[in-house]
Amino acid sequence: MGRFTPNDEKGFLRLIEIWEIVQKNDTYKDWTLTLVGDGELKENIKTLIKEKNLENSIILKPFTKEIEKEYLKASIYVMTSHWEGFGMVLIESANYQIPSIAFDINTGPSDIIDNEKSGFLIKDGDLNEFANKLCLLMDDENLRKEFGKNAKAKVEENFSKEKVMEQWNEILNS
Numbered sequence: 001m002g003r004f005t006p007n008d009e010k011g012f013l014r015l016i017e018i019w020e021i022v023q024k025n026d027t028y029k030d031w032t033l034t035l036v037g038d039g040e041l042k043e044n045i046k047t048l049i050k051e052k053n054l055e056n057s058i059i060l061k062p063f064t065k066e067i068e069k070e071y072l073k074a075s076i077y078v079m080t081s082h083w084e085g086f087g088m089v090l091i092e093s094a095n096y097q098i099p100s101i102a103f104d105i106n107t108g109p110s111d112i113i114d115n116e117k118s119g120f121l122i123k124d125g126d127l128n129e130f131a132n133k134l135c136l137l138m139d140d141e142n143l144r145k146e147f148g149k150n151a152k153a154k155v156e157e158n159f160s161k162e163k164v165m166e167q168w169n170e171i172l173n174s
Helices: 012-023 042-051 067-073 088-095 127-139 141-159 161-173
Strands: 033-036 058-061 077-079 100-103 119-122
Touching: 012 033, 012 042, 012 127, 033 067, 042 058, 067 088, 077 088, 088 100, 088 141, 100 127, 119 127, 127 141, 141 161
Parallel strands: 033 058, 077 100, 100 119
Antiparallel strands: none
C-alpha cells in the first residue's frame, strides 16, 4: 500500500522484481501479490508487470478508504521502501496479526518489526534474501500465525494510544 511516486520511494519496482523471483517456483503459483495505491508511477508498474509476465499473479488496486478489507484478505505484509519516516502501515497490518517483511532501512521498520519474531528485516537491496524469507512465510502457516500474534502484541505494548499519550506526557513534562 502506498503512493506510486515517480522516485519510487515505496520500492514497488523492486517488489515486482522480488515477486518475479518467488514466481519462478511453481509452489507459489496460487499466491497473488496485491498492490494498493495510485500515482504517477502506475503506468511504469503496469509495464514492468507485463514485461515480467506477472499479470496473473499481481493485482493492482486503487487507493481505498476500506483498507480494513485489504488487511483482512492478506497473509503477509511486505514493505520494500527505499526510505520511510515511521511506517504506519506496518503498525496497521500488525493490528490484524499480519507478519511483515521489510528492508532494514535507516528509519521505520526496525522500530516496529522484531526480526525473526514478528517478521523479517532484510539487508537493504538484497532481493534474493527478501524473496527467500517471503517464501519461508508462504510455506509455513503456523509461522505466519506466530509472527502475526507477536506483531500485534508488540504494537499493543509499544504503540497503543495509551502508550503514545504516556510518551507525549513525558516529553511535554520534561
